[in-house]
Amino acid sequence: MKEKEILKVIKDDIFEGTPNILSKIDLKNIPIEEPQTKKKTLCNPFKKLPVALVMGVFVLALVIFSIAYRPKNTPPNTLTKVSVTEKDKIVVGYAITGIQLVGNYSYEVQTLNYNKQITTINKQKEKEISNEMIDEFHKYFYFVEDYLELYNVDIEIYVNEENDYEYKMIVKVEKLFNVFDEYILYYDEKREIDDDEEEKEMKGILIYQNITYNFKSEEELEEGESEIKVIIYEENYNNRVEIEKEVEIDEYQYEYTIYKDNKKHEVVELEVEEGKIELVIEKEDAEHEYTITKINNNNFLITYDDDYIFNLFIDLNEKQYVYEYENEQIIKK
């Protein structure tokens, strides 16, 4: 008997054997407890840090991939731009995601309420919840943009003469709506090549908006597959971001973990298999899952925890993201 048949036998039997106790439950006389309100901490010193850190991690990943995939035996030369190979395209999204993270704190949220007459408490609650979902989804949508390769990245590598690090890299990113950003990295690298396998380590600093971050990375590359781990932190290693990414043929998966005081604070995973894009966010002992269906390059259908559905339209003309659910529209720039 096949697995599905066995499960069906079990399901059918449990279904048939389920007693009906509905009449034993007296809904009217069961007291409903008041909701417990959980106050959020007003001041979270780590709130801003992970954003910057994660941004840095993605840029690092970009760098590492670009170097790893550039033609072998092509050392960086002074004022020589490194050619970007087809495989470098894998890397493009990393920079996008990092920069988008920074953008999360500056976007303007504008809610257009199509139905001004919504007055019931329940409806207000529903609206609040939906906004919360969309806010969270939007905060991490750059992961999807990364996968869909919606950003342009330009990389230049030089032999460094400005400080003790061996190389200098300049990363210029053009993200959606023609917004540009730039990162500078100074680093040393150690590379070992053995037949089809390649192992590499990088260590150095990343500068973005006048803030310096420490980073180190380890990666293994094989034909058609790659694994990468990057760690980045500003000053305190205990408050760091670790990112692990695996790319295989027909599979794409990565996760990043933010550590606060050396403890896991937040984990985000993106997995794409057989065209299905799943974004999972774990934080504060909760797990939220979004499944994204691409309708076309600008339109997406998103299902949240299998229960809620909303649409996203990327409006390139107006330079904004338009989220729609039920009879409401939320615009994020």
Added chain:
Amino acid sequence: MNLKAAINGIKQKDETAFEFIYNSTSSSVYGIIKAIIKDHNKTEDIMQETYIKMIKSINSYNYKYNFKSWLLTIARNTALDYYRKIIKEEVIDVNENEHLFPKQKSVVESKSLANYYLSLLDDDEREIVVLFAMENFKHKDIANIVNKPIGTVTWLYNKAIKKLKEASKEVK
């Protein structure tokens, strides 16, 4: 009526809303409790207790989470509390519960094939297989309900399915 409306309805003590929730969930609630307790009569009591707890705490349910996962977690915890309690207070009469999980092949033909299958599984495996069979949950959803790592859930599930496939050959 959809699930969200039904949950709001329960908050307003709407009987129809509760009936909707009950009909959508009772088999899974029964299945997970039965997998733990293995006593039909007690299972009914714990089902009742589960739904009462759900109603009492409906205001603490967060819409962001899967409602069935939340309810089944309540059911599982209620069943485990009961199970731990009776283990402390009395010795479980295995024979008394034999009708739920018959171990003899001969009984299978006259009773339930599903119960025979479930009797072959360890407690942990049984819970996971029932959750998978009833709701087709993803392994990570099941991991949250049974409070085990996803890897453990996957491993237990595969082990259980292997046993069940072997057993199904014998039954044929």
